[in-house]
Amino acid sequence: MNNIVQISNDFIESNTDFSELIQQIGSYFKQNEVLVPMRHHHDFPNPKVNSDSTLLLMPAWNPSKDAGVKVVTVSPENGQFDLPSIQGTYIYLDATKGGVKAIIEAKSLTVKRTAAASALASKYLSRKDASTLLMIGTGALSINLIKAHASVRPIKDVFVWGRNFQKAQDICYALKAEDFNCTPIETIEQKISEVTIISCATLSKSPLVFGAKLQPGQHLDLVGAYKKDMREADNDAIKKATVFVDTFQGGLKESGDIVIPIAEGIISESDIKADLFSLTTNTHVGRKTNNEITLFKSVGHALEDLAAASYYYKKFTNE
Incomplete structure (x- = not known):
């Protein structure tokens, strides 16, 4: 001992x-x-x-x-x-x-490995020239997700939204020494259609990301919504995107972002293209075109x- x-x-x-x-x-x-x-x-x-x-x-x-x-x-x-x-x-x-x-x-x-897993997925799924990031959520994961994404892509401008604007300000203050600019924003709509990467880490039970706002070439990183009755993206976002998960084992069963659209017939399990096992072994190429919208759903894995x-x-x- x-x-x-x-x-x-x-x-x-x-x-x-x-x-x-x-x-x-x-x-x-x-x-x-x-x-x-x-x-x-x-x-x-x-x-x-x-x-x-x-x-x-x-x-x-x-x-x-x-x-x-x-x-x-x-x-x-x-x-x-x-x-x-x-x-x-x-x-x-x-x-x-x-x-x-x-x-x-x-x-x-947990927050470090979660952020690292999202950034690992981003290496295969976001555009290589991705330079702008919207962070939705101001919890413990937010700063780590921003730093992790910035370690794999040339991020120059970060925007942070949270239900508490002061917390968004605090995150940007904490990141003031980084190599990118960080700006708190009042509404998600201000930047969601302009950035190349959207990372969302909340405990929301209703969608915060709407497919109608997504643009060609964006990468959507969904980290919150760890239960079947929670979701961060609506059905339109799921339909517009090429969908990936960290693992099929958990990704198809644990989060409302995947479970609800499957149950409603919006997508089927076969529409989930690959997981991190397939991406890291190059069994699946990941992003295929610069105009593709990609979506990565993380639920965590042991x-x-x-x-x-x-x-x-x-x-x-x-x-």
Whole structure:
């Protein structure tokens, strides 16, 4: 037990190179050696806040190499307690002997790997000359998504929208030292039809991105809407876009952005073109033309957590 290391959010925040992390996660998808059971997803009543909370268990096992499980709670009403909606811990294991190698705070690990996965998809799906980004949402993911996308594309101008304009201002202030300009905006409509990448990370139950506003050549990155009754894009957006997911295992089952259009007959499962396994192995080319509208739906995957846990463990131990 004395050999178990503890890796804090502060360490992760100070020791993340998105280019490295994106490469690490991409290599795990490309090698496709990790065994990942379907995540455990349990909703529990939380009567004190009149809303459900969710428990997620996300195990992954790379035989005789590395293994781990993330234990996460999602409580959408935590804002009233001045706490993040998502909280959790990652238990990093010795895949050969079964012991615990590290306890990793999961907040920063999760947002970093999520942002890195979106940027990994963007390498295949957004235009190579993409220079403008609209960030919809002002939660913990927002700054990380902006930085991750900017690490793979020549982003020069970023626009941030949130229901709380002050939070959008705060994000841009936090990014003032970056190589791109960041501007808070009052409405999504101000910029949604002008930018080349739209990244959306919210807990919205109704669409914020409407297909009528999308233009040829745009890439839409949907990161929020982690439950079947949540969605960030409307049916028109789904119909206009070439749709990709992080994994078929979770992407077709967990988010309203995909589940609802399939249930309503707007699209079929066969309309989902590829996942990150296919993109990283070049089984699917990704974006085919500059005028194509591409859409990436991320629900998260335990492979991403394991790749990130391995990355931070090696950083921490200098292995």
